[in-house]
Amino acid sequence: MSILREAMYYEKLEGGKVECRLCPHFCKIKDGKTGTCRQRKNEGGTLYSLNYARVTSPSMDPIEKKPLYHFYPGSWILSLGTTGCNFRCDFCQNFESSQGNAYTSELQPADAVETAKENGSPGISYTYNEPTIWFEFVLETSKLAHEAGLTNVLVTNGYINPEPQAELLPYVDGVNQDIKSIREDFYKERSGGKVGPVLQAAKRYKESTLLEVTNLIIPGYNDSEEDVTDLRDWIAGNLGTDTPVHISAYFPRYRLKAKPTGKKTMERAYDIMKQRMKYVYVGNIITADGANTFCASCGAELVLRHGYGIKVTGLDGNKCSACGALNNILN
Secondary structure (H helix, E strand, C coil): CCCCECCCCCCCCCHEEEEECCCCCCECCCCCEEECCEEEEEEECCCECCCCCCCCEEEEHHHHCCCCCCCCCCEEEEEEEECCCCCCCCCCCHHHHHCCCCEECCHHHHHHHHHHHHCCCCCEEEEEHHHHHHHHHHHHHHHHHHHHEEEEEEECCCCCCCHHHHHHHCCEEEEEECCCCCCCHHHHHHHEEEHHHHHHHEEEEEHHHHHEEEEEECCCCCCCCHHHHHHHHHHHCCCCCCEEEEEEEEECCCCCCCCCHHHHHHHHHHHHCCCCCCCCEECCCCCCCCCCCCCCCHHHHHHHHCCCEEECCCCCCECCCCCCCCCCCCC
16 A cells, blocks of 8 residues: 655646656656656646655665675665666566566655664665655655664666755765666667766766766677777766776566677676776676776775675775775775
């Protein structure tokens, strides 16, 4: 049963319609209908959030699963998700919750914070589906989490408007944002969105918090040398070469039936990224050094990873134990 909570960031229009201003879709929604995300509904000229305090299975996850490799490596974090998404990616790896109607149960913000504390979690991760369209719950919970001395992590597609993002940012401590491609046509055809707002959101996150970027490599769609090079150059030029980048192998999970990404493709993408980026990681497939963190200055091993077995081997805070250089990592 949904807990109706009036939505933030919308305007009432003539004829009983409303315009949602949470994300760049700017959905104009008729009475009785929902927006693209399916979680914001017009009831009698008022926009409501349908997924407020509704969560899919809460769990304690390794922070590396988000993936966040530079945010307290080896820690475990309470992970919460809900249903819905403001994208329609035909390659979605979590479509059961983002595009389906996964079972949810009630968890109020204060209870979420208490659950994190009871489990010894350093914070809360808003993940599995898109936290933007869970805005009211995420904002309230993240405020309470900070009051309790906990951290907040977003795993997001970056499709959020500047004003709500600015309101949320003071309570966000770490972000993993997808940049699915640098190409406008990819976003339009595969996700139902635009690339521009995604890139601008990433720049705003980078200015305010620890940001890591994920790119899912899909054979035949965004895996060419030009695709990877252009994405690398944009990240290096706009987010900085110290931004951790995760390139993940694709496996068919939803409507798109592209072939799984091969090891050679991932190794080539890794090599291209490493030409300019200091921290590059390979996900969903095993490569020689694709999971480990090395000092950007001297190359010494900082964090050794084997699956979710994590060993911090060369860090003194955020400094390399070997050479003393600062690295872009919270530890």
